[in-house]
Amino acid sequence: MKKFLFPLIILVTCFTTAQSTVLLGNLDISLEKETLVGDYSLTNLNVESSKVQIILHHKIAIKETLLNGQKISIKKTKEECYDCDIYEISLSKPITPSDTLHLKTKGSFKSYSNGKNKKDYKGEIVNNYGILRASEQSKWYPTFVGPNQMSSISNKTYYTYAIKASCTDCRNIYIGSGIPKSSGSTFESSIPTENIMLIAGDFDWQETDHAIYINIDQESTISYFDALFQSINSYYETTTAIKMPKKFTFAHLPSDNSSWGGFMTYPTIVNVNQKLAAKNLEGYLSHEVAHYLFGNVFKPKTNLYWLFLESFAEYYSYKYRLEYHPELMKRPYERLQKAQNFVRLDKVEHYHEITNGYRYLIGAFQLLAIEHLIGEEKMIAFTKALFLDRKDKQTNGYELLLKTLKNSGVDDKAINDIEEKIIKNFDLDTYTFVASKIKTTE
Known part of the structure; x- marks a missing residue:
């Protein structure tokens, strides 16, 4: 098995550290009242613009906004944002890294213990069975963006943070990383992150x-x-x-x-x-x-966002299972035989067109098939270049995919086969090599 190195990871990390915003906050949680009350200060705002936007979950409202201690106006826009609201600040001069933006927020959430939250998903702020859960996708804390950044699903804010959390009816609280703590504790990270998870309620933990x-x-x-x-x-x-x-x-x-x-x-x-x-x-x-690799180390972008994020993660999961427990691939392979969610990547214009059925099944099998055709070494080189060597602002994921295959040493004939046999057509015979690996363990 070949290894490959990523010298750019160090550069990406250094750049991210330099660009990260500092988030300081106090969070008051009440499970009984179903409320979240936040008091946040943001500094080192690396936007250099007089027009900035704050994104919050649609059940959390901004009650007061101050810049360097002075009240400023902020308005809720009508821009589309799935389960979130976008607020806009317009100033007479650009915000600088030395400025401090102060936000006071108040929000609510629902509690369930009766089997009725059947449409639950990652973007919810919800108390299920006595434990409050809110991920970064739910925007439970303010996300800060500059102009012309809202068009990308991959747009997130990197923070170092210190958040003091209180909850009188919670046994433990967990924010971001590290061990859970009791009410009144402060949760900190000196490493910039775009992912701050909140868990609070009646739970035990073990390390x-x-x-x-x-x-x-x-x-x-x-x-x-x-x-x-x-x-x-x-x-x-x-x-x-x-x-x-x-x-x-x-x-x-x-x-x-x-x-x-x-x-x-x-x-x-x-x-x-x-x-x-x-x-x-x-x-x-x-x-x-x-997803540590595809989502944290590698940053998916373009209109093929869901392929790059979810299909690549599932592809690596398939690789792991085929290496150690091929029998575990029997069920996914059987599901593939009945798949009805084929998506032609060359026809995708918006990331929403890549369906769940495609991104978690067909897309992963397509990546396995590409590796089977070009070999693991070139597939690894392709993956590295696709995610880490991008120096352009190309937003068409399909063009980027083909260009990267060529730059990774894949010849024109193989690229043509990938396009015609894997990407543009769904032929189950393309994936029989997986069935062969499964059968060797039966």
């Missing part, structure tokens, strides 16, 4: 050498996940030569949405199944751990 476990108390389950984390991390690290995290947070936060498995807000992996059983979770965990 091992491989993970921090939230709301999981069965020792046999924890031992199983420890071994799985170790195995998956080792495989991804060997394959990519990227140092994987020493420790994730794994939280079991049951949801009523039976068709949803969970999500990753690095370093937090959230499983939302009603019952957490070790059986059949290998595919789930290998997918979520892969």
Whole structure:
């Protein structure tokens, strides 16, 4: 198995550190009243513009806005934002990194314990069965953006932060990373991050050498996940030569949405199944751990955002399963035989056109097929170049994909085969090599 190096990771990290905004805040949570009250100060605002935007969940309102201690006007725009609101600040002169923007917010959330939250998803701020959950996608804290940045789904704010959280009816609170703490504690990160997870409520937690476990108390389950984390991390690290995290947070936060498995807000992996059983979770965990690579190290962009984010993560999960437990690929392969969500990537104009059925199944199999055609070494080189070597502002993901294949040493004939046999047509015979690997273990 070949390794490849990513010298640009150091440069990306240094750039991100220099550009990160500082978020200081006080957060008051009440499960009984179903409220979130925030008081935030933002500094080192690297926008240099007189017009900036603040994004918050649609159930959280900005009550007061100050710039360097002086009240300023802010208005809610009519711009489209899925389950969020966009506020705009217009000033007579540009905001500078030395300025301090102060926001006071108040919001609400719903509580469920009766099986009625069947449309639950990552972007919700919700109390399910006594535990409040809010990911970065829910915009529970203010996201700060400059002009002309709202058009990209991948647009996020990098923060170093210190947030003091209080909740009189919560046993524990978890924000961002590290161990959960009691009410009145401060949660800090000196490492810039675009992902700040909030978990608060009635839960226990346990820390091992491989993970921090939230709301999981069965020792046999924890031992199983420890071994799985170790195995998956080792495989991804060997394959990519990227140092994987020493420790994730794994939280079991049951949801009523039976068709949803969970999500990753690095370093937090959230499983939302009603019952957490070790059986059949290998595919789930290998997918979520892969999001450290595809979503954290690699930053998906363009109109093929969901292919680059989710299909690549599932592709690596497939690689892991084929390497260690090919029998676990039997179910995905059977689902592929019935797939009806084929998407022609060359026809995609907007990222929403890449459906769930495509991004979590067909797209991953297509990436396996491309690797089968060009070999793992060139596939790894292609992946590196696709995500890390972009020096242009190209937004057409398909053109970028073809250009990167060529620049990675893939010849014209192979690229033509990829286009005609894999991307533009859905032929099940293209994927029989997977069935061959499954059969060798039966």
